[in-house]
Amino acid sequence: MATAFGSQFSALRGRRRERWRDLSPMRKREAKMGLLFITPWIIGVLLFSLFPFVASFLLSFTKYNIVAPPKWVGMEHYVHIFTDDPLFLKSLRNTGVYVGGSVAIRIVLGFALALLLNTKVRFLGLWRTLFYLPSVVPIVALSVIWLYVLNARAGLLNSFLYAIGLPRFRWFADPDIAMIGYLIMSTTWVGVTMVIFLAGLQGIPEEYYDAAKIDGANVFQRLLRVTIPLMTPTIYLNILINIINAFQVFTQVFIMTDGQGGPRDATRVYVLHLFDHAFQYLPPQMGYSSALAWILFMIIFVFTAVIVTTSQRWVFYQGGETD
Amino acid sequence: MTATTASQDFLHRDTVHRLTRTIGRVLLYLLLIVMSLWFLAPLFWMFMSSLMPLDQVGVFPVQWIPRVWMPENYTLALEFWNFGITFRNTMFIAIVSLVGDIGSCTLVAYGFARFRFPFRDTLFLILLATLMLPFAVRLIPVYAAYDAIGWIDTFYPLIVPNFFGNAFYIFICRQFFLGIPQDLLDAAKIDGASEVRIFTQVMIPLAKPAIVVIAILSFQNSWNDFLGPLIYLKDPDLHTLAIGLYKFTSLPGQGGIYNQQMAASTMMVLPVLIVFFLFQKQFIQGANISGLKG
Numbered sequence: 001m002a003t004a005f006g007s008q009f010s011a012l013r014g015r016r017r018e019r020w021r022d023l024s025p026m027r028k029r030e031a032k033m034g035l036l037f038i039t040p041w042i043i044g045v046l047l048f049s050l051f052p053f054v055a056s057f058l059l060s061f062t063k064y065n066i067v068a069p070p071k072w073v074g075m076e077h078y079v080h081i082f083t084d085d086p087l088f089l090k091s092l093r094n095t096g097v098y099v100g101g102s103v104a105i106r107i108v109l110g111f112a113l114a115l116l117l118n119t120k121v122r123f124l125g126l127w128r129t130l131f132y133l134p135s136v137v138p139i140v141a142l143s144v145i146w147l148y149v150l151n152a153r154a155g156l157l158n159s160f161l162y163a164i165g166l167p168r169f170r171w172f173a174d175p176d177i178a179m180i181g182y183l184i185m186s187t188t189w190v191g192v193t194m195v196i197f198l199a200g201l202q203g204i205p206e207e208y209y210d211a212a213k214i215d216g217a218n219v220f221q222r223l224l225r226v227t228i229p230l231m232t233p234t235i236y237l238n239i240l241i242n243i244i245n246a247f248q249v250f251t252q253v254f255i256m257t258d259g260q261g262g263p264r265d266a267t268r269v270y271v272l273h274l275f276d277h278a279f280q281y282l283p284p285q286m287g288y289s290s291a292l293a294w295i296l297f298m299i300i301f302v303f304t305a306v307i308v309t310t311s312q313r314w315v316f317y318q319g320g321e322t323d
Numbered sequence: 324m325t326a327t328t329a330s331q332d333f334l335h336r337d338t339v340h341r342l343t344r345t346i347g348r349v350l351l352y353l354l355l356i357v358m359s360l361w362f363l364a365p366l367f368w369m370f371m372s373s374l375m376p377l378d379q380v381g382v383f384p385v386q387w388i389p390r391v392w393m394p395e396n397y398t399l400a401l402e403f404w405n406f407g408i409t410f411r412n413t414m415f416i417a418i419v420s421l422v423g424d425i426g427s428c429t430l431v432a433y434g435f436a437r438f439r440f441p442f443r444d445t446l447f448l449i450l451l452a453t454l455m456l457p458f459a460v461r462l463i464p465v466y467a468a469y470d471a472i473g474w475i476d477t478f479y480p481l482i483v484p485n486f487f488g489n490a491f492y493i494f495i496c497r498q499f500f501l502g503i504p505q506d507l508l509d510a511a512k513i514d515g516a517s518e519v520r521i522f523t524q525v526m527i528p529l530a531k532p533a534i535v536v537i538a539i540l541s542f543q544n545s546w547n548d549f550l551g552p553l554i555y556l557k558d559p560d561l562h563t564l565a566i567g568l569y570k571f572t573s574l575p576g577q578g579g580i581y582n583q584q585m586a587a588s589t590m591m592v593l594p595v596l597i598v599f600f601l602f603q604k605q606f607i608q609g610a611n612i613s614g615l616k617g
Contacts, residue, residue: 034437037438
């Protein structure tokens with residue numbers, strides 16, 4: 001996506017905009033066919049992206065419970081969220097812990113595993129399959145399984161910690177460590193990131209390493225000076241995708257805490273808080289929930305913008321890379 | 324004399340080098356085995372505990388081999404869990420969605436890949452940007468709209484959107500179409516084939532690998548979806564496997580029958596794993612397109 005975005009932007013900048021009336025009859029015919037082919041998406045983007053995008057913004061200034069028409073209340077929800085909703089900050093903090101922890105786990109562990117598998121290891125396909133396998137498991141089933149992996153009394157993880165002589169934890173009962181349980185669970189999806197990194201590593205030409213070896217670079221120097229710089233586009237993209245996804249963490253917490261975010265809201269993540277107002281409160285507070293959704297959107301937008309703009313400083317594109 | 328010591332020294336260094344290499348390799352494989360165990364242990368335990376008597380599931384530390392093998396956990400789970408109905412509902416949603424996804428995404432991708440029209444690149448950039456829109460922002464207006472037209476408690480909200488293109492699948496397919504040589508299309512055009520014929524009889528057959536990737540991702544998406552069915556399907560007769568499994572494990576009083584819950588989980592996971600083993604290459608390709616060029 002990073003490269004796709006890059007090339008899309010440069011394509012926009014480079015070309016003089018074509019105007020409909022300047023087109024030759026043949027080009028007009030071509031343009032009509034093209035627009036005809038993309039019509040399903042145009043309808044889709046209007047109905048399922050643009051409409052909800054605008055509508056949720058407008059709804060965030062209203063009181064709305066689905067049954068009665070929305071009632072305009074101005075900035076009331078936003079004022080309430082920032083001044084009088086302790087669960088807003090708490091849920092934001094919980095999501096923040098998940099974003100920081102899970103993105104770090106996926107990037108670092110995913111990269112490390114990809115490096116291990118890129119050492120001309122035998123049965124490469126087998127290892128890749130084994131590491132990738134847990135991430136195809138439906139999230140409901142994963143949640144049911146991890147409820148018992150993290151079970152305090154007889155869980156898999158505590159048994160493992162006990163076996164290697166470490167203390168056991170009450171993963172779901174102790175508010176201080178409840179989010180850590182979800183971070184450990186997030187290792188399940190490391191395989192996806194690993195597969196992407198591995199494909200990137202396999203694309204680095206062998207000659208670069210040979211040249212570095214001739215110059216006397218050792219393993220770590222080669223990693224630091226050859227591999228990582230060449231991998232920055234992939235690393236950048238994965239950080240971006242994983243941050244956007246991690247901010248929206250919801251399903252596993254909903255299932256494993258039965259929609260409560262317990263113990264004592266210690267795992268109430270942001271989207272769960274938002275979902276609560278829209279679908280678990282009676283009467284539903286769709287307007288308030290929309291305001292929460294827009295704040296989430298703004299947060300994700302700011303993060304994305306910061307990462308995209310700072311990327312120019314540390315992401316290294318090889319010359320002549322095309323889409 | 325000097326020549327001998329030099330060669331001895333060389334021999335010595337060679338053995339040390341080979342030794343560190345061997346140790347490195349052994350450590351590498353050890354590490355890979357440990358990591359595999361980390362990834363697979365939860366799934367393996369799901370399967371083993373699904374065959375255990377209930378009291379064995381709660382034993383600490385965890386036991387791996389059933390004391391008595393109890394395949395009846397599966398039949399008992401089926402009694403509580405509306406497997407038949409939920410399975411049928413899930414299959415229906417998944418197959419219709421898959422048809423919609425493939426149809427709409429190949430059409431749209433072809434439009435973006437093979438035709439020039441004003442604002443094409445801007446539109447494609449918008450398409451990519453929609454991937455970043457959080458689902459939470461869409462959730463409420465879309466739900467309200469479905470409610471207004473009476474689509475709550477029907478399959479429509481889970482099926483219909485798939486007929487209007489999915490940005491990610493369109494991207495995959497477009498990448499693929501861009502790679503097909505223009506000469507092939509020109510040849511077909513010279514032979515007098517219409518655009519529609521070129522699309523259906525030249526492009527679609529060539530795009531089979533991309534279509535398989537989309538089919539798998541789409542099917543997996545429907546099979547695993549939780550939030551959609553949770554808010555749109557209230558009637559138990561319309562529940563999907565994901566909702567059925569959630570209800571089965573969260574029913575009051577059902578919290579304790581871990582072995583049957585694991586049997587139910589196994590039944591939901593198994594089809595996905597079978598598809599995964601059959602189409603590993605496509606799964607990995609799907610992940611890669613999203614990560615590298617995607």
